[in-house]
Amino acid sequence: MSLPATTSHNEPEHRFTSSLSPDDFKALFRGHPGGVAVITADAGDGPVALTATSVSSVSAEPPLLIFSVSALSSASAVLARAETVVVHLLDAHDLEVAKLGSTSGIDRFAQTHRWSRLVTGEPVYHDVRAWVRCAVIGRMDAGGSTVIAAHALQAQLERDASEGAALVYHNRSWHRLGDHSRID
Template sequence: MSPDDFKALFRGHPGGVAVITADDGRGPVALTATSVSSVSAEPPLLIFSVSSLSSATPTIVAADTIVVHLLDAHDLDVARLASTSGVDRFADPANWSRLPTGEPVYNGVRAWVRCAIINRMEAGGSTVIAAHALQSSIARDVDPGDHGDALVYHNRTWHRLGDHSRLD
């Protein structure tokens, strides 16, 4: 299968939007990801992948801990910021802070989870990272069955899930 065919295949598969932040001692980095998935509740594990093309990847891969921000539509500015090349994603100190453990975290997002990286696997032009959830914060919880203004990325466009998108 060609790379273009593979990309076309996944353009039609929406993904939840997250931002990964890390600082391995060289300064904070951030990137937007749609590859975050829960793996296990006991122990609490998640995975995601980072492209070797991203300038943030070397820092994320080298870090011992990271923060995964799970976004909703109210966090679109954070998603856009972390997906824009060539900008200082931490230029505005009002947008972010550091956890007591040192990791950079964006303020006011729906939820974040601080994780310890437990495994890295090279896969094509990406690195798949497995992480153990250590600490979390939920600013805007989602009730069971509620759409919660979820932010998804589909066919190169941001979307908000809502009652209009409910099928049952």
């Protein structure tokens, strides 16, 4: 069965008579770990950042990725207007940056030694495993979130994946994956 597509200007064609409750849906995905990224942008009013576990590669040629942003996020208004974003792909060494992007009510750019601007103007955090500068190519409203599609333009790899331990979010907590957690 295919679900009806939604866009930022159209309502879905069908309404479903039953649905999982928000609590049941959250409980379902607590058991599904996600890689951790921090997304930064500046649409002209100052930089914003948020931590996301929804980043996913879509295509290698052209190089595309997607992520989602809750309408409740303090960064959502800027991400709705930004033409470019920087997606920081984190490992366990970057836990403090992940926590910074996920903490409400703070200035995520107060510690000026942690970040700078690329020559193109986007805010970028220093010394993270990797970052990729992207052009936003599409947005789609999906429930209380917006799914953003982006084309990778430029990247920097500070640490290869084999040098660190992956950072994942699972069951409301941060986890480190490494050789100790390998099961094959």
